[in-house]
Amino acid sequence: EPYMLARNLPGVVVLVDKNRVKAGTHAIRRFGCDTLVLDDGFQYLPLKGRLNLVLVDKTNPFGNGYLLPRGILREPVKHLRRASYVFLTKSNGQRDPELEDLIQRHNPGVDVIECAHRPQYLQRVGVEERRPLGHLQKRRIGAFSGIATPESFEHFLRELGAELVTTQRFLDHYRFTAEDLAETFNEARTAGAEFLVTTEKDAVRLDEKQSFPLPLYYLRMEIELIRGAKDFQEAVSRICFPETGSRAPMPLAK
Structure with missing residues (x-):
């Protein structure tokens, strides 16, 4: 995942360290960084952030409401009160008044930003070959992934017209072995798959x-x-x- 971020964000310093204070100090002293963005920084108390951005998966906002390991939450829902902004991810475009009311109850007046994941194209792994999404239409494919919610990935493929003849789901952040890949490809080929599709997060873990x-x-x-x-x-x-809190209008990617 850090490699994927670095590849997609040229010019941005990406550091990995269990000690975020150490990494942040290194970023400032070695690279002259003036802004630090932490992944999963909401729970990292040794560093006090100026702003807390909280992402809530709209398809499964808080699971069963319990903390790990009984549920999926890393903190109680009431800690939404510390959020500066709340991002509702994986939205289908329809408002969810109940979810928004719950967020406002814990953090009255907080700005809620809604966003959606949009498929763009197919990129062949290890080859400079890019295919449009139409390449999936009526094609028999195999799908495999090692992410937290493989259902959403597979749903996108089906929505784009693909027939998934095989699906393999591995644990989140899973490191594929040669045996895993051999079994996955053999199963797909036996089922008549024309090609396989994975996620970008998984692709960067492949040779x-x-x-x-x-x-x-x-x-x-x-x-x-x-x-x-x-x-x-x-x-x-x-x-x-942070000094002004504003700037000239910034073009937003669509």
Whole structure:
């Protein structure tokens, strides 16, 4: 995942360290960084963030309401009160008044920004070959992933017209072995798959120089803001320009 971030964010320093204070100090002293963005920083108490951005999966906001390991939550829902902005991810575009009311009860007046994952294209792993999404239409494919919610990935493929003849689901952040891949490709080929598709997060954990028995692509996804674009621009301004809290209008990616 850090490699994927670095590849997609040229010019941005990406550091990995269990000690975030140490990593942040290194980023400032070695690279001259003036803004630090932490992944999963909401629970990292040794560093006090100026802004807390909380992402809530709209398809499964709080699971069964319990903390790990009984549930999926890392903190109680009431800790939403510490959020500066709340992002509702994986939205289908329809408002969810009940969810929004719950967020407002814990953090009255907080800005809620709604966004959706949008498939963009297929990128072949290890090869400079890009295919449009129409390449999936009426094609028999195999799908495999090692992410937290493989159902959403598979749903996108089916929505794009693919017939999934095999699906393999591994644990989140799973490191594939040669045996895993051999079994996955053999099963797909036996089932008549024309090619396989995985996620970009999984693709970066593969050896791009490796040859595969069938073509292998990853589904490139991007985030589209559905609601709250102005609030998002304000959030970016507050992070990058804390002295003024504003800047010239910034073009937003669609």
